[in-house]
Amino acid sequence: MTSDTGTFLIGGDLAVRRLGFGAMHLSAAPGPERAASLAVARRAVELGVTLIDTAHLYGGGANEELLAEALHPYPDGLLVTTKVGVVRSPETGEWGYDSRPAALREQVDHALRRLRVERIELLQLHRIDPETPLADQIGTLAELRTEGKIGRIGLSEVTVAELAAAREVTAIASVQNRYNLLDREHEPVLDACEAAGIAFLPWRPVAWGGAGATAEVAAVAAEAGATPTQVMLAWLLARSPVVLPIPGTSRVAHLEENVAAADVRLTPSQRDRLDRLAATA
Template sequence: MRNSTRTLRIGGGPEVHRLGFGAMQLPIEQGPDRERSLAVARRAVELGVTLIDTAHMYGWGANEELLAEALHPYPDGLLITTKVGVARSADTGEWGFDARPAALRDQVDAALRRLRVERIELLQLHRIDPETPLAEQLGTLGELQSEGKVGHLGLSEVTVDELDAARAVIDVGSVQNRYNLLDREHEPVLAACESAGIAFLPWRPVAHGDAGENAEVAAVAAELGATSTQVSLAWLLAHSPVMLPIPGTARLAHLEENIAAAGITLTEAQYDRLNGIGGQA
């Protein structure tokens, strides 16, 4: 049977369950949809989720405020990670990369207020800003860590070379790249994370609409009495011990379906069949 550990440590620090929750899809507007968002966030924690992913970019801070409204005071062991380094122009309303030291500091201070915490246990750089020297971006994050505002640092959408360059400046606790059963472009980055013991948080952990249409995924799902989405998540958990998927949803039923994937065990044969999709070995 293809088994996997149920928890991992971020940067040698907080221990979290290996199936998290991505909050990006939660509606933030006032009204019935927001009430459902609050219920989904609370239910995620009830179901055992111990890592919730958000970002400054998600509603320009409104997603962070939503999570605080739903969950503060936070239960012991819950880690809410946020991301900084993307900003919206006050003049045009357009978004773009902005990891200048002052911008990073402003976004971190705003996140601390919105999340109602004194320290962000895991802060990730949403994107490397090509217009700002990498040493300045990472140096600022390291300073925030030294000041006690941040516990552990992570990166998002990086290459192996960028990860190596960053690790020369800071301790990297996590990497958040796009990755799923049908999209393994960042397999080399995953391998580098596994070698270094860095948590890998795949965003878009289930291919939109495609996984359920794949005959092999559907066949394994039928064998297990599971859904194609659950099989795709179970494959991720079996694929690497540093994998920490963060599937997101705004629906309670879908949330419960996703979390149940942690209880699915693939046989070696099933894992190999899934692993061979798309010519991957």
């Protein structure tokens, strides 16, 4: 549900600004890199970002701890969403899917501790575990929501059929799939989310294709008085009212460029030219 052009109500009641921030690129390594990451996270909030995306996968929880160090106690209106379902094997050190009910419960408890909260307002299943029945995975998250540990449930990298199956178990508030101007493989999923009023968080929202596509984006950017990155983000915001891009960066200057994309307005002609790029990228 959209309240206006700049905000979206996730799950129908949780208001966030539509242009968020993906924390994946923030380094948690000690020293200058960590200090720079803390500065970027804090600057994002200063710029008015109210949706920050992280995951257990990002550093095995180190990214979540970094955000807590930077931002806790969290300001009113800030949503830090995280993801579970991908874990590292203690035996092999390899990452893999694990969404068995007991494993999900343990992962959520760890996320609550790292983020220093009693409830995660939006928790997303990072990937569907092919070895565990979908109803068990979604059902466990629904139980955790009933218990008050989760506010809303989201999915990541799902098909239209998987989204529909999950919604038969419980309400789904968000979907996070790979999607950008030049990579529209999951367009049917976005359309399904729009029809149902489900937030669609495109990861990798900025990407470059062939020379022709790059030239067209650069041309539109010159006309709009914006950067190519801002044009790609502005296109996403114009694509559908349910789209909540989460561009990530480890540099303050790049963050400021991304956030300013919310003020870029593309003309119908420019949007039409950009729409046609998917076929040529």
